[in-house]
Amino acid sequence: MTTRVIKLFVLALIAVALPVWGQSTNGTISGTVEDSSKALIPGVMVSATNVNTGVVSTAITNETGAFNMPALLPGQYKVSAELPGFRTEVKTGVDLGNAQQLRLNFSLAVAGGQQAVEVSVPVDALIATSSASVAGVLTEQRVRDLPVVGNNAMDLSTTMPGVVAGFSGTAGQARSEASYETSISGLNVMSGVNVTRDGINNSAAANSNLAGYQAATVMNPDLVGEIRVIVAPVDAEMGRGNAQIQVLTRSGTNTYRGSAVWNVQNSALNSKTWQENSTGIPPSAQPGWFNTQQYTLSYGGPIKKNKTFFFVL
Numbered sequence: 076m077t078t079r080v081i082k083l084f085v086l087a088l089i090a091v092a093l094p095v096w097g098q099s100t101n102g103t104i105s106g107t108v109e110d111s112s113k114a115l116i117p118g119v120m121v122s123a124t125n126v127n128t129g130v131v132s133t134a135i136t137n138e139t140g141a142f143n144m145p146a147l148l149p150g151q152y153k154v155s156a157e158l159p160g161f162r163t164e165v166k167t168g169v170d171l172g173n174a175q176q177l178r179l180n181f182s183l184a185v186a187g188g189q190q191a192v193e194v195s196v197p198v199d200a201l202i203a204t205s206s207a208s209v210a211g212v213l214t215e216q217r218v219r220d221l222p223v224v225g226n227n228a229m230d231l232s233t234t235m236p237g238v239v240a241g242f243s244g245t246a247g248q249a250r251s252e253a254s255y256e257t258s259i260s261g262l263n264v265m266s267g268v269n270v271t272r273d274g275i276n277n278s279a280a281a282n283s284n285l286a287g288y289q290a291a292t293v294m295n296p297d298l299v300g301e302i303r304v305i306v307a308p309v310d311a312e313m314g315r316g317n318a319q320i321q322v323l324t325r326s327g328t329n330t331y332r333g334s335a336v337w338n339v340q341n342s343a344l345n346s347k348t349w350q351e352n353s354t355g356i357p358p359s360a361q362p363g364w365f366n367t368q369q370y371t372l373s374y375g376g377p378i379k380k381n382k383t384f385f386f387v388l
Contacts, residue, residue: 103145
């Protein structure tokens with residue numbers, strides 16, 4: 076009886092997880108391998124090594140010289156193609172983004188004095204084959220470097236091409252009477268953006284009533300590994316909306332790293348307004364005093380190097 080209950084419980088978990096698999100954040104690297112005469116080569120060992128975690132994924136080219144490596148965690152990779160009798164070709168600087176599918180083709184020369192060739196792949200040489208969507212990407216480094224006042228990484232989405240944010244109103248209308256609006260590719264996004272985090276819906280409102288481009292929780296910059304803003308057209312497998320914002324959570328690596336952040340916002344430290352500096356007269360409606368302090372601790376690293384990792388915030 077106990078064994079039967081356990082089996083039923085496992086089946087229930089699998090059934091619940093099935094819809095999530097369709098929105099995986101994992102990426103794919105595929106391509107072909109040929110020789111100097113453009114003939115496709117079967118049986119070539121292709122290896123993709125995650126630079127940060129050391130995890131290695133492998134594939135063998137089929138009879139048409141094609142290979143496919145699915146379910147790769149986003150990150151930077153070193154991809155190599157190796158076959159006895161040929162020079163090993165290594166491609167470095169391969170950045171695999173959130174749910175991205177890249178195509179890398181190899182051309183192997185017959186082995187001679189030099190047994191390996193290393194090629195640095197420029198970003199614009201990577202071909203995204205899975206989607207016709209136009210998107211901008213904020214990497215982990217850019218999220219860390221760009222200034223953000225509210226300690227919410229979602230605010231950085233307005234720095235992406237195609238995203239316009241500001242006050243709208245008629246000429247001569249006071250700024251206090253105008254409304255703050257955001258548009259993506261010319262479309263108002265107050266109720267038409269799908270926000271996901273690690274492939275799971277994370278919009279600020281229910282499925283039937285989206286709340287602009289806001290997430291259900293504050294996205295601390297130290298939590299974010301990547302922000303992808305899809306302007307047009309949206310990816311059908313990720314849901315609805317005029318646009319999509321896909322957030323990828325950071326992961327641990329082979330190196331122990333952490334940070335401690337104290338973020339302070341106090342109105343006593345604010346500078347004078349343009350009006351007060353130019354006329355000496357303070358604005359008629361002064362905002363109330365405020366003092367906000369936020370503390371963040373984050374730490375990540377390996378549980379077992381090249382195998383298992385953790386990250387906490």
